[in-house]
Amino acid sequence: MTISKARASLGAALLGAVALTGAPALAQGKPEARAATLQKLSDCRKVADSTARLACYDAAAAELETAEAKGDIVVVDREQARTVRRQAFGFSMPSLTLFERGEKAEEVDTITAKVASASMNGAGKWVVELEDGAVWVQIDANEVPLSPKAGDPVRIRRASMGSYLMSVKNQRSFRARRQE
Known part of the structure; x- marks a missing residue:
């Protein structure tokens, strides 16, 4: 997955999030605000x-x-919100509080995946692409005894001070940073 594809996927998820709550609400830090279109539907109850209420509901639903359909508003269910949080693991991002409505946010501290490909870069550091398209780059000087290969299991966990530790095939961990 290229950087532009990864950013586009993440951007689409964030765009959906913004559409759900409205950009002004996010700017003001008010995650409880609603998109005007959704608010019109809710206001029909009043x-x-x-007969007028039914007409109001029909117009608001349409x-x-x-x-x-135009993509001006996106409805995201809890499972989709959890998926976005997991896909964003390793990226430094602003708070996604609108994905946390109605439940305490699931804190993702560890992920497991499989290696799609791995190679060493010009600096002698491992670049590991996972099957989900995420690309992680080694940032420390730890030696990896057995070279990562396609299909190898990977465990990445949050470490201190915003860093991440990656372990391939249960070997000794090395520090890594998400690149894509």
Whole structure:
């Protein structure tokens, strides 16, 4: 996966997040704010006359469907939000509090994956691409006794001061940074 593809995927997830809550709400730090289109649907409950309320719901639902079809608003369920948090593991990103509505955010401290490919860069550090497209680069001088190969299991865990430790095939860990 190229850097642009990774950024596009992450960007799409963040764009969906912004569409869900509205950019002004994020700028003001108010994750409880709603997109105007969704608020219109909710406001229909306040209409006293049942015929007028039904007409309000019909119009608001049609507007919501149109906005979703155009990509102006994105609806994300809890499982999709968890997936985004896991895909973002290793990236320094702003808070994604809108993915945490209704539940305590699942803190991802460790991931497991499989190596898709691995090679050494010009500085003699390992570059490991995982099957999900994430690319991690070794940043310390630790020796890796057995070269990582496609299909090898990988465990990456959060370490101190924002760093990450990667272990391939249960070997001694080395410090790594997510590149893509």
